[in-house]
Amino acid sequence: MIAKSILPIAKIFENTRDILKKNNINQPEVEAKIIIDYVKGGNTSFTKILSNTKIQQINTIIKKRLKGEPLSKIIKQKGFWNDIFYTNENTLDPRADTEILVEAILDDYNSMKNNNINFIDLCSGTGCIGLSILKELPNSHCTFIDISEEAMKINQLNADLLKLTTRSNFLISDLLTNPNLNMNDNDFIVSNPPYIKSSDIKKLSFETLHDPLLSLDGGMDGGNYYRSIFKQLSQTNYKGHLYLEIDPNVRDLVTNLALDNNAKILYIKRDYLKLDRIIKIIFI
Numbered sequence: 001m002i003a004k005s006i007l008p009i010a011k012i013f014e015n016t017r018d019i020l021k022k023n024n025i026n027q028p029e030v031e032a033k034i035i036i037d038y039v040k041g042g043n044t045s046f047t048k049i050l051s052n053t054k055i056q057q058i059n060t061i062i063k064k065r066l067k068g069e070p071l072s073k074i075i076k077q078k079g080f081w082n083d084i085f086y087t088n089e090n091t092l093d094p095r096a097d098t099e100i101l102v103e104a105i106l107d108d109y110n111s112m113k114n115n116n117i118n119f120i121d122l123c124s125g126t127g128c129i130g131l132s133i134l135k136e137l138p139n140s141h142c143t144f145i146d147i148s149e150e151a152m153k154i155n156q157l158n159a160d161l162l163k164l165t166t167r168s169n170f171l172i173s174d175l176l177t178n179p180n181l182n183m184n185d186n187d188f189i190v191s192n193p194p195y196i197k198s199s200d201i202k203k204l205s206f207e208t209l210h211d212p213l214l215s216l217d218g219g220m221d222g223g224n225y226y227r228s229i230f231k232q233l234s235q236t237n238y239k240g241h242l243y244l245e246i247d248p249n250v251r252d253l254v255t256n257l258a259l260d261n262n263a264k265i266l267y268i269k270r271d272y273l274k275l276d277r278i279i280k281i282i283f284i
């Protein structure tokens with residue numbers, strides 16, 4: 001652990017990084033920087049030394065991290081797109097792969113940047129997808145939907161901190177079943193639903209298992225949520241785009257659901273590891 005003595009921040013950073021590295025933490029440099037920034041707090045870019053209390057705080061974080069707890073769950077924050085999002089035991093930590101969903105939507109809507117665009121972030125968790133889009137499209141409005149009241153509290157907190165509450169509606173709902181929802185008011189729906197096969201849950205890394213089961217388990221074949229979403233949309237007169245995060249395992253299942261439900265696949269995009277990750281669909 002780091003000795004409690006007056007050390008320059010640069011030295012504390014090196015020590016933290018080296019401890020993480022020695023203990024096989026994947027991105028020791030990145031995590032050490034996040035830890036130091038977190039402990040330093042905001043607006044302290046000129047701070048050159050840390051108090052003993054702050055060093056103690058770093059040691060506590062390192063201790064938990066070395067036991068396998070994800071850093072984001074320890075400090076209750078995770079960077080996504082251009083912001084930091086609060087997260088906790090009730091929310092899935094935002095993932096870098098999901099940024100591809102934001103990127104795909106902005107590619108489509110940037111040319112209409114100032115239009116009044118309404119959309120739904122379905123299965124919103126921390127709200128990272130919808131809030132990132134709201135920030136980029138200044139006249140857009142988002143309805144955030146999640147079944148978990150606890151997750152919705154975090155979504156609301158993030159909206160509040162990013163000053164996006166006035167352009168947000170928050171609905172606790174089992175997918176699209178809330179009677180207050182008018183689908184045709186929306187230009188697009190974006191969703192990253194749970195899609196892990198139930199039998200694969202136990203194979204997930206110890207770190208991923210810190211995310212709530214409700215955010216991961218997609219049923220026997222991983223497709224339960226996609227089936228419900230298509231079924232519910234087919235019962236409305238929704239004519240618009242649907243952007244879904246997928247896993248390569250559910251790609252064919254989702255493709256077939258689209259074909260069976262009068263919808264057309266516009267593209268499938270891959271993630272940084274060249275795995276199918278995003279599917280864009282239009283209901284006609």
Ligand SMILES: C[S@@+](CC[C@H](N)C(=O)[O-])C[C@H]1O[C@@H](n2cnc3c(N)ncnc32)[C@H](O)[C@@H]1O
Nearest residue numbers: 092123124125146147148174175192193194215
């Ligand atoms: C994979 S997480 C996605 C969270 C966030 N959108 C993201 O990409 O980081 C799935 C979310 O779906 C929510 N969820 C699970 N079942 C649901 C349901 N029946 N209706 C609405 N949301 C649900 C979970 O609470 C969880 O927040």
